[in-house]
Amino acid sequence: MSLLEVTGLTVRFGGLVALDGVDVVVAEGETVGVIGPNGSGKTTLFNALTGLLAPAAGDVVFLGRRLTGLEAHAIARLGIARTFQASRLCLDLSAFDNILIGMHARRRTGLLDSVVRRGRLVGEMRAAIERASHLLALFNRDLPRRGFERVGQLPQIDRRRVEICRALAAGPRLLLLDEPSAGMNPEETAELMRDLRIVRDEMPGLSVVIIEHDMFVIEGVSQRVVAFNYGRKIAEGSFAEVARHTEVRAAYLGTETAHA
Ligand SMILES: Nc1ncnc2c1ncn2[C@@H]1O[C@H](COP(=O)(O)OP(=O)(O)O)[C@@H](O)[C@H]1O
Ligand SMILES: [Mg+2]
Structure with missing residues (x-):
């Protein structure tokens, strides 16, 4: 099909x-x-x-x-995610922040919830960080530990991984x-190839x-x-x-x- x-x-x-x-x-x-x-x-x-x-x-x-x-956000919600040729990570934000931005496409709580149902929002954030950690760990077991650090401090290969995780976070098809x-x-490129095979095996x-x-x-x-x-x-x-x-x-x- x-x-x-x-x-x-x-x-x-x-x-x-x-x-x-x-x-x-x-x-x-x-x-x-x-x-x-x-x-x-x-x-x-x-x-x-x-x-x-x-x-x-x-x-x-x-x-x-x-x-x-259809507009870009509607297409994203249907299940198409991407990375860009030039990095679009927010280097001053953490890996988790960047990945949670990617999850926004399928978030269920709205602004009102964040005001009147804090508990539910906190629960959702916790689940989101867990999922982000899981995605990062697929590529590099040490990366979740650095999830709250500024992305700008990570090596190039890990930044690229964060970008791919951000795209995967929306649960695309x-x-x-x-x-x-x-x-x-060349070494980083070889690691990236290994990462892409992991994506294929896991998903x-x-x-x-x-x-x-x-x-x-x-x-x-x-x-x-x-x-x-x-x-x-x-x-x-x-x-x-x-x-x-x-x-x-x-x-x-x-x-x-x-x-x-
Ligand atoms: N937004 C744009 N405005 C005008 N020309 C564009 C724009 N985007 C791409 N192009 C032109 O379209 C052609 C294809 O570009 P692109 O798809 O970026 O190529 P590739 O990714 O294969 O290198 C090029 O000639 C490029 O200059
Ligand atoms: Mg191009």
């Missing part, structure tokens, strides 16, 4: 066609890798899926529902990761779409790969199939045949 069905998705910025009639399907529990040169439309795909920008044409169907026209290995050294029903520059990561974590160039999907299949695709090779070597 398809969790996500994208058909003919088109996004324009003035005269620029950033996405040009893209079709992508993601099955439940599947990890799909997205590759393509800079500017090929990968982040734009995520922005369109999460309601950050409105497509000019095409359809996005998630869990049988059309997402077209689909997780979108935008270049999670950006800014990491087998979760679908993941990962944009990555690092082909080693793509090969290591994705079951299927989609390649973009100039806003079009140019190849799709196993890593090996996509890696030997002529147009993909041309796009990465930067020869003109890629655009022909």
Whole structure:
């Protein structure tokens, strides 16, 4: 069964066609890798899926529902969570603060509750911190102990983990990761790959779409790969199939045949 069905998705910025009639399907529990040169439309795909920008044409169907026209918070509530290419953590806040922000999408108490039903709010906060600790511990057993420290004091790899935990905290069905290995050294990248395998083992029903520059990561974590160039999907299949695709090779070597 398809969790996500994208058909003919088109996004324009003035005269620029950033996405040009893209079709992508993601099955439940599947990890799909997205590759393509800079500017090929990968982040734009995520922005369109999460309601950050409105497509000019095409359809996005998630869990049988059309997402077209829905606002970002409504899409998040339906079960799509993401991380951003550039970190969006609040470095002055703690890991727990950051993760609890991610849980907001499914919080049940409102402002009135915080005034008249303090007990219930405190209970909910406690449960939220427990859940955040559980998520952090999946990646690094020592991380929950540092959950109240400023995130800015954590090493890069742990910050990235906090970001992924924040996305997971909302209990999504689909997780979108935008270049999670950006800014990491090879050791940290290897740890990140291990983390992504943990996510897959712990949450087998979760679908993941990962944009990555690092082909080693793509090969290591994705079951299927989609390649973009100039806003079009140019190849799709196993890593090996996509890696030997002529147009993909041309796009990465930067020869003109890629655009022909
Ligand atoms: N908000 C925007 N306004 C104008 N142009 C944009 C905007 N976002 C992206 N673009 C352009 O759309 C194209 C695709 O960008 P993007 O999806 O970020 O590429 P990728 O993530 O594959 O590197 C690029 O040419 C980029 O400059
Ligand atoms: Mg990008």
